[in-house]
Amino acid sequence: MHALALAVGANLPVILWGAPGTGKTSAVLALGRHLGLPVEAVVGSVREPSDFAGLPVVREGATWFAPPRWAERLAAAGEGILFLDELTTAPPAVQAAMLRVVLERVVGDLELPPEVRIVAAANPPALAADGWELSAPLANRLVHLDWEVSAATVADGFTGGFAVPEVSSADPPSPTSLAASRALVGAFLRVRPALVLAVPDEPARGWPSPRTWELAATALACTAHDERARAELVVGAVGEAAGFELLSWVRDLDLPDPESLLYDPAAPLPDRVDRLHAVLGSVVAHVTADGGGEAWQRAWALVARVSRATPDVAAGAARSLAARRPEGTPLPSAMLEVAPILRAAGLMP
Incomplete structure (x- = not known):
């Protein structure tokens, strides 16, 4: 349940897999109430493809794909949870119509707000009424979680109520x-x-x-x-x-702190190539978040240092840094050491 709450907070499209009668629907509705988000439950087995792709109507001489009421309510609220329940009871044509909804939050000609979360629930096809396997494109758009219940949890829930885990924030990661x-x-x-x-x-x-x-x-x-x-x-x-x-x-990475690397030219660097890639990636992410010219300039000294032994590793970081130069920041002398890399990438004449 806690993984579900974190996924909803991070706006990850998620699907719960579990046997019938184990409280998947109740948990999603309770989580919506806990987060103060309206929940629109849509069952695919009783819907047509047009309920997701939009119903074609003529408006002002042009064809418009009208969204269903549940989509209009979510758009009007500005946020919420679209709960696709009993997903393995949806036939292939309906699953195909859901693809753009799950990935792009688009229903017909209506684009749902980014704050609308996607949550689905499904029974394994063998346990679903007229069950269908989830199509590969739809499965590839979701994070799959196993919904398991223990006897102790159920017993405690009947005694003292079923708790919803505390979520520190409903916002995506920084x-x-x-x-x-x-x-x-x-x-x-x-x-x-x-x-x-x-x-x-x-x-x-x-x-x-x-x-x-x-x-x-x-x-x-x-x-x-x-x-x-x-x-x-x-x-x-x-x-x-x-x-x-x-x-x-x-x-197993045990990476050094990016900021310490920027301000200590002699700081030890990993020997493994994969760790070097990870170190430089974290430095570029830190510099991008910092947004300042000084951090950007200092990062070039680190990239130049890496390029002396492993130029291939430094190439990706050099391209990323060059594309993120803060406006008005002078070019550091360390860029001269990686000039061949930048010229090969078309970033330096």
Whole structure:
């Protein structure tokens, strides 16, 4: 339940998998009340594709795809939870119509506000009424969580009420933490390029793709102090094999603080290439969040230092820094050492 709450707070599209009658719907409705968010529950089995793609109508001589009332209510509220319940009872045509809703928050010709969260729930197809497997494109747009209940939790709930976990904030992670997490995922995929895309041969839940790695990066950013929720969300985004490998790699990194590296030219640097990628990525994220010219200039000294031994590692950071130069900041002399890299990238004449 706590992983679900964090996912909703970070605006990650999430799906709960569990047996019928285990309280998935009640939990989502309770979480919405706890966060003060309106919840619109939509069951795919009783909907047509036009309920998501929009109903074509003629307006002022042009065709307009009118959104359903539930979408209009969410748009008017400006925020909320779109709860796609009983998702595995939705036939393939309806699942296909949901794709743009889940990814882009677009229903017909109506664009939902960014603050509208997407939550789904599903029973395994074998346990669903006229169950369908989740299509690969739809599964690839969601973070998959197993919904489990224990006898003790149910007994306590009947005795004292079913509690909703406290959530410190309903806001997405900060741009700084998200940039740092994206840098970590990027560094990991440099050393494990085979995991960038691994389309399953059979119906599956989470699996690696550029889209789900983006979800995993957001999960890393919003679960810095909760290892269990971090594991649930990362694995739910990219699957067990890729997810646990990323988590193990991140846990073993032990990276130095980016700010200390900027202000200590003699600070030791990692020997491993993957750690160097992660270090430079975190420095670029820190400099971008700082936004100041001094930090940007100091970062070039670090990039130049790395380029002397491993120019390939320095290349990505050099390109990123060059594209993020604060307006009016003089070019540091350290850029001369990486000038060949910048010329190759077309960033320096």
